[in-house]
Amino acid sequence: MKFLRQMIARLLIHFKLVKRSPADLPEINQLANEDLPASFELVIPGGVGELTILEVSVEIVDERQCLQAELLCNFKATVKQSIIYNTHLQLILEANPDYDKAAKSIVLSQVEVKALNLISDEYSLIKDTSSLLGGLIPRGIASLIDVTVSSTLSMLEGKTLSKAAKYLSLYTAGSKQRIIDYHRPDIEQKIIGLVQSKDVCYELDEKDFEESLFIRYGEKIVIEDGQIFFVFG
Numbered sequence: 001m002k003f004l005r006q007m008i009a010r011l012l013i014h015f016k017l018v019k020r021s022p023a024d025l026p027e028i029n030q031l032a033n034e035d036l037p038a039s040f041e042l043v044i045p046g047g048v049g050e051l052t053i054l055e056v057s058v059e060i061v062d063e064r065q066c067l068q069a070e071l072l073c074n075f076k077a078t079v080k081q082s083i084i085y086n087t088h089l090q091l092i093l094e095a096n097p098d099y100d101k102a103a104k105s106i107v108l109s110q111v112e113v114k115a116l117n118l119i120s121d122e123y124s125l126i127k128d129t130s131s132l133l134g135g136l137i138p139r140g141i142a143s144l145i146d147v148t149v150s151s152t153l154s155m156l157e158g159k160t161l162s163k164a165a166k167y168l169s170l171y172t173a174g175s176k177q178r179i180i181d182y183h184r185p186d187i188e189q190k191i192i193g194l195v196q197s198k199d200v201c202y203e204l205d206e207k208d209f210e211e212s213l214f215i216r217y218g219e220k221i222v223i224e225d226g227q228i229f230f231v232f233g
Contacts, residue, residue: 018232019231019232020222020229020230020231020232021210021214021229021230021232022227022228022229022230023221023227023228023229023230025058025059025060025228028058028228029056029057029058031202032056032058032069033055033056036053036054036055036056037052037053037054038052038053039051039052039053040052040053040190040194042075042183042186042187042190043186044077044079044167044183045162045163045164045166045167046079046080046162046163046164046167046168047077047078047079047080047084047164047167048077048078049075049076049077049078049183049186050074050075050076050077050078051073051074051075051187051190051191052073052074052075052076053071053072053073054072054073054074054088055071055072056069056070056071056072057069057070060223060226060227060228061094062223062224062225062226064094065096065222065223065224066094066095066096066110066223067094067095067096067097067108067223067228068092068093068094068114069092069093069094069095070090070091070092070093071089071090071091071092071093071191072088072089072090072119073088073089073090073091073187074086074087074088074089074123075087075089075180075183075187077179079129079132079164079168080132082127082132083125083127084126084127084129084132084168084171085125085126085127085171085176085179086123086124086125087118087119087120087123087124087125087176087180088118088119088121088123088124089116089117089118089119089180089187090115090116090117090119091113091115091116091117091187091191092113092114092115092116093111093112093113093114093191093195094110094111094112094114095108095109095110095111095112095195096108096109096110096223097221097223097228098220098221099214099218099219099220099221099230100201101218103201103203104203104204104206104215105201105202105203105204106201106202106204106221107196107201107202108195108196108200108201109196111192111195111196112192113188113191113192116180116184116187116188118176118177118180120176124176126171126174126176126179127171128171128174129168129171129172130172132168167182170182213232214230214232217232217233218230218231218232218233219231219232219233
């Protein structure tokens, strides 16, 4: 019976009696979360940054005929083995699902970060970096001037400071948003690069009957009426 169903399916597609097949959104969400959490390093002056993707939730935006993914992430900055910043982030992505015939893979194209928001919760942390920063200000200046580190930095504006000192100076104002704004370009670049990489694309399995059918007859992937469809040629 299984062989008969497979033969009928092949014939229906071959003679264009079946033109497309819907995708299962819950299954897509399951696949998206299969290898999570996943962590990636971000370079910061004088330390190490770590971006961890904790959860992904995918939905369809029908009016723009695209996928929207909400990513719950954690960003952590460590300097001299001390965590100086930790926060949860909500990152909203939009992308189009495409079929790469040559690679026999489902890929994402036109990836765009639509929003990056701070989440204030019990995991949020921002540390006073004055003690770390004091050792990076040009020798003798801080001890000669009886002012705060942030005031000293403003007086030294235009002078040569190390990249590490400039980075730590972001923390003197105590603004979590200012720090994440500094890191946003790198975070966006990392996420977009990841989504478009081979690690995220889904290679169809020729041993799976339904996937082998799409390898043989598949043409493209479209979004219509709030649903994803695999279109046969």
